[in-house]
Amino acid sequence: MSGPLEGVKVLSFCRALAGPFATMILADLGAEVIKIEQPKLGDGTRASFPRLNGISTYFLSVNRGKKSITLDLKNEQAKEIVFGLVKKVDILVENFRPGVMKRLGFDYETIRKHNPKIVYGSISGFGQTGPYSHRPAYDMLAQAMGGTVSITGPVDPEAPAVRVGYSIGDMGAGIFGAMGIQAALYKAEKTGQGQWVDVAMMDSQAAFCENAIVRYCATGEVPQPTGSRHPLAAPFQVFRTKDSSLVLIAANDKLWEAFCKAAGKEEWIGHERYRNRQQRLKHYDEFEKDMNALMQTRTTDEWGRLFDEHNVMWGPVNNIEQVVNDPHIQAREMIVEVEHPQAGKHRIVSSPMKFSETPIKIEKAGPELGTDTDDVLSSLLGLSAEEIENLRKDGVV
Numbered sequence: 181m182s183g184p185l186e187g188v189k190v191l192s193f194c195r196a197l198a199g200p201f202a203t204m205i206l207a208d209l210g211a212e213v214i215k216i217e218q219p220k221l222g223d224g225t226r227a228s229f230p231r232l233n234g235i236s237t238y239f240l241s242v243n244r245g246k247k248s249i250t251l252d253l254k255n256e257q258a259k260e261i262v263f264g265l266v267k268k269v270d271i272l273v274e275n276f277r278p279g280v281m282k283r284l285g286f287d288y289e290t291i292r293k294h295n296p297k298i299v300y301g302s303i304s305g306f307g308q309t310g311p312y313s314h315r316p317a318y319d320m321l322a323q324a325m326g327g328t329v330s331i332t333g334p335v336d337p338e339a340p341a342v343r344v345g346y347s348i349g350d351m352g353a354g355i356f357g358a359m360g361i362q363a364a365l366y367k368a369e370k371t372g373q374g375q376w377v378d379v380a381m382m383d384s385q386a387a388f389c390e391n392a393i394v395r396y397c398a399t400g401e402v403p404q405p406t407g408s409r410h411p412l413a414a415p416f417q418v419f420r421t422k423d424s425s426l427v428l429i430a431a432n433d434k435l436w437e438a439f440c441k442a443a444g445k446e447e448w449i450g451h452e453r454y455r456n457r458q459q460r461l462k463h464y465d466e467f468e469k470d471m472n473a474l475m476q477t478r479t480t481d482e483w484g485r486l487f488d489e490h491n492v493m494w495g496p497v498n499n500i501e502q503v504v505n506d507p508h509i510q511a512r513e514m515i516v517e518v519e520h521p522q523a524g525k526h527r528i529v530s531s532p533m534k535f536s537e538t539p540i541k542i543e544k545a546g547p548e549l550g551t552d553t554d555d556v557l558s559s560l561l562g563l564s565a566e567e568i569e570n571l572r573k574d575g576v577v
Contacts, residue, residue: 183210184538188365189269191262192216192246193286195223197319197347198303198381199275200242201354206271206361207245208531208540214265214556215243215547219250219577222549235523240546244518244528247552250577253284257576261561262286266294268560270368271361273301278313288376298374299364303357307380317381322349326385331392333405341405352384414460414467415439418497419475426480429493431457442490443474520545553577 188211192203200215200223207213217223228238251258266272272291274281281287281302288300302308305317320343323329328349333342360377368374386393392403395411409417413431430439433456440448448454453463460467475483480496487494498506504515504527516530523545531540557563557577571577 182538183208183540184535185362186210186538188212188271190214190271190273191265191269193272193274193276193281194303196225196275197242197350198353198357199273200225201351202275202301202303202357202361203246203273204242204244205354205358205531206273208542209533210538210540211271213246214269214552215246215248216251216253216262217248217549219252219550219575222248222250226549232520232523232526235520235546237526240520240523240526241528243546244542245544246547247556248547248550249553249556250550252576253286255574255576257571257574259285261557261571261576263294264561265556266291266298269295269298270365271299271301273303273357273361275303277316278302278304278308292374296374297368297372299361299368299377300374301357301361301364301377301379303353303379303381305381307383308376308378312382317349319343319347319349319381322353322381322385326382327389327392328385331389331403331405333407335405335407337404348388349381349385352388353379353381356384356387409468412461413457414464415471419471421475421478421480421483423479425497426475426483427495427497428475428487433457435493436460438490439487439492442486442492445474516542518543518545521548550577 185206188206190203190206190211190213192199192213192215194200194203194215195217203213203215215223223239223243225239225242226236228236230237232240251261253259253262272286274286288302291298291300304313305322306312306315320329323332323343324341326349329341329343332344333339357377357379360379364375364377395401395403403411407417408427410431413429416429416431418425418427428439430436436457437449440446453459454467478486484494484496486492496502503509509515512534514530514532515527517525517527519525526545528542528545530542533540554565554568557568557571558565563571568577
């Protein structure tokens with residue numbers, strides 16, 4: 181694959197979502213990602229639904245562009261193969277619970293003896309240190325314990341807490357993991373010395389909650405869910421219209437004046453309780469009631485035309501079908517088609533990163549289990565077809 185990381189080799193011990201999402205980013209950027217999977221079973225997401233011709237769409241979505249090899253990591257011959265591959269790659273990424281890689285014999289201190297320049301990325305629920313480090317974690321645990329769930333959802337204090345609608349606990353750690361790994365790779369290229377990059381899902385959620393945390397630290401007030409509205413600006417939220425919903429942002433005085441003119445509410449420009457953001461926030465309950473009544477007098481398209489004429493910041497609340505078919509998403513080539521031997525042609529989400537000189541081209545679907553074992557072992561380790569076949573007979577691969 182093309183991209184700015186073309187020529188970089190990654191050995192991935194990742195499964196599920198957080199680690200595969202990080203290595204997906206690296207693969208999108210052009211790195212050669214070699215995914216190690218358990219013989220016969222593979223990554224557990226291969227069993228997930230829904231499926232295309234028997235192939236999990238979950239697996240396909242975050243493993244595009246990677247190579248798959250199978251190794252029984254508890255086998256001594258497999259361990260020697262891993263150490264051989266470690267000498268040939270630039271990056272190793274794993275997302276086991278802390279301690280698992282050490283039990284397998286592939287901890288950072290062991291691996292660096294075989295390749296001092298290697299960048300070793302660990303992505304876990306709570307990190308390699310701290311009182312929770314030994315605990316298992318899933319996306320929602322990270323969202324809950326990292327603060328995200330506490331500020332998400334309806335304003336009603338009696339309503340149950342809700343998670344973000346996609347796995348930001350896993351994906352957030354994957355993003356920070358990919359960023360940290362690339363920074364360490366840059367350092368390694370300059371100094372010849374690799375390092376261990378430790379990224380935790382809970383830490384990543386706390387990082388995403390930075391505004392709420394800073395507000396608490398400054399005021400002592402614990403932030404609460406605010407529905408779709410922004411806690412520090414108004415109007416800055418979703419409003420129901422006559423036929424659907426839209427997002428309206430008119431937080432500063434200039435945008436507020438433009439909105440009032442578009443809505444035919446010029447008298448609100450100098451309204452004692454609405455004239456500036458501070459006043460609108462102070463009298464928010466009354467303000468929201470008036471805004472809800474006003475916004476439901478027109479359809480989303482009618483409001484959109486008025487807002488466009490007056491340079492008001494707005495947008496429709498698109499469902500996933502509308503996103504996929506949005507002309508801007510299509511113009512930005514955010515939905516691409518790849519082909520899998522069994523699943524056939526299918527569409528996946530492309531990378532949001534656009535490069536002028538080293539463009540990303542996502543052309544390879546998620547791999548079939550072990551499909552690249554022979555190629556990797558022969559090209560990187562120089563094993564013969566007979567040697568590989570013997571490994572297969574012995575259950576090593």
